[in-house]
Amino acid sequence: MKAVLFIFLSFVSFSFYATEITVCETCEIKSIKKAVEVAESGDTIRVKPGIYKENDIVIKDKSITIIGDDFPVIDAEMQGTAISISAEAFKIEGFKIINIGRSHTSDFSAILVSNSTNFEIKNNRFDNIFFGILIERSNNGRIIGNRVTGKAKSQAHSGNAIHLWKTEEMHIENNYLEGVRDGIYLEFTDDTEIINNVCKNNLRYGLHFMFSDGNTYSGNLFENNGAGVAVMYSKEILMYRNTFKNNWGSASYGLLLKDITDSELKQNTFEENTVGISADNTNRINYIENDFKSNGYAVKIRGGCYNNVFERNNFLYNSFDLTYNGHSNENTFNGNYWSNYSGYDLDKDNFGDIPYRPVSLFSYLVDKTPESIVMLRSLFIDLIEFSEKVSPIFTPANVLDEQPYIRKIQW
Amino acid sequence: MVTVTNLHKRFGSQKVLNGLNLETHLPGIIAVLGPNGSGKTTLIKSLLGMVIPQKGEIAVNGKEIRRQSDYRKEIDYLPQIANFPGNLTVKELIGMIKDLRGKPARDKELIAFFGIESFLDKKLSKLSGGTRQKVNIVLCFMFDSPLIILDEPTSGLDPASLIKLRELLQKEKAAGKTIIITSHIMNFVEETADRILFLLEGVIYFNGSITELKTQTGQDDLEHAIAQILT
């Protein structure tokens, strides 16, 4: 809010003197680079439709607004970064930026923002790029409604659609990010909101967090990525109403949590992932009202997970609801709905009268001998599973839901 | 009609037929007799191709029967135990066998002869043993084949039906058919059979008329003659 107000105020203060510079093929100023050179802080550059074969457009310390009419194309012809900016209070809107060259040494991007504050990058389109929007050492930026479509084939030769490094208080909303390495990448980025974005068909992650605290992401869709979302080495992350879907592969998952503390997952949907959530070294995380539907593994709890709470989640038709490393349990799983639960509710209190054991013996076997997955749902497995449920030997006896819901939980 | 040469049949280690030879030329009623386990039924079933002998040849009407089925068009067979698919009615069973044979049949005439019209729409499982045997007989005789094989035809029949069966046999014989019968009722055999085949230890021990059997054993009663052979 503070950021918005600040941008608003700065526009107001400059508007009196502001001029509008028009760029087109038949205009006096034919290139964006030229326009940027002549522009002063507070000016608006309006770019008419056409193809502008330009790269290395540099904006330094000028608070300007650049608006494309009907998506003029900036073709960087595989030569370096298209636009690089280091300024306060600027805005880039309505461009189509294509052909950013790949490099092993430099992170060439369509728009590079560094040491900037109070800016907005809105409704642009990016195609055939290396990095899309790369932002470093900046704060209070709004990245809204952009559309990135890449054709990434290998991780080593591709970049990220939105890449944030050492930034704060960013707002990323309604972007559509497809066919790159990571849809959104955050490193050392705090207090950022990521809302209603779509990350699809990306090589590595839909969203990737590293060392970034206090971020919120909600209402996003992560579909068919190498893996949905990886959240690593961070704390106080809020994850609400996201959908993780169809993230398939031998090392794939909907959400990877590694070294995460004091976070909350609420009302997310995990559907048809190889692994819904893989949690490793996570403490004090609340999993509330999430749907896990038709995943291979709904939740994998690996080592070092303490004081996590699973409550009011729906576990629906997963091949495995929960796998668990080790025998001690410091986490609670009470009051969820498990479609594999076969108990009864005689006292009609909406909770099953016998506890549910979400860890199956078979998951333990598959963990030891992956090939045994072919026996999934075989009668033999059902039989040993039954005897294990009666008297647990291999599976942790204290991992259980004392109050399993008898019906699917509505939230 | 039927030629059997050197027929051997063994069930496991138990030898049942042991180089049996047989030739039937003339029409008439042949009774196959012998103690229990002497191979009567095995011989009959070999003729029908239901039992497969280890060695030896069987020819019916001059044709080797091994792996054949068409020769059975010329044979009518009455099995020992008449147990039919229980949920069929008598009519359906007769219709089915007629359909399988694909040949005109005189079923109506025989049904009337044995007086089982009222049972036609009953299910076979609901019939008494005697009625079932009558159905069995109707099924057997209705095709008018030149060779008829009857395994214990008298079982379960009341005296009146027994007389009718005898009557029928005489009629068939008069029509020039060859009829092979096994039976334990010596009275019945004595009254119907033209020839006796006595089986013992897998071979034919005696082959001739009842009179010949009586003279040979010096007994004037068939039952005693048989008993004489066995001692």
Add this chain to the structure above:
Amino acid sequence: MFKILKYSFFDLFRSRWSFVYFFFYLLLGLVLLFLNNDLSNAIITLMNVIIVLVPLIGTIFGIMYFYNSREFTELLLAQPIARKHIFLGQYLGVAISLALSLVLGLGIPFIIYGLFESSAIWDFFSLLVVGSFLTFIFTALSFGIALRFENKIKGFGMAILMWLFLAIIYDGIFLLLLMYFQEYPLEDFALAASVLNPIDLSRTLILLKLDISALLGYTGAVFKSFFGTTKGSIISFGVLLAWVILPIWGMLRLASKKDF
């Protein structure tokens, strides 16, 4: 042969048992669909039922029919009909009526439910195809066993043992081998072992449609790359077909040698 088939078929269709079987599936389908209200869950439950019950019922039904219709068979044997045709006809009569009970019993509730508008139609369809295959396989096996064993109790015991072996014991041995040799690469072995048992193969074929994401994890990729390809599907169906044809062939061989 077709006459025998026709009569066996009608005989069974009039007997109470094939109706019991039919109504069992009808009820199962209705209960699963209308109490569950979730098609994919219903199909998973159905798969469990089909994989276990269809072979068992095929086995028991086949062996019971064979022993019960023994006198009828003898009646037929005395008729001018080749043995091959008698047994093939009876076998097809049993197998087709069982398969029909299965397909109709499950098909009707699913059609009422509005299956044709559902995306699960192919899962359901493959379920029925696999179920029919299993019916044909296990009926043929049980006929073979019935022909081999004169003694009803013995034959019945052997048939149940055969089912037990293919449904449970085989998997137990399979799992033990997997655990014992877990240091070795086992993908090819696991693949071969699951293809060779008709129950395992059927289960895998259906699972690839249902639990696909779980199977794709870890070594699942190997199975996917086998079963997912045209070659794999052809091999799978070839094996299922072989599981029908070989027992029939064995059954007819036994039949041609048997004394009645």
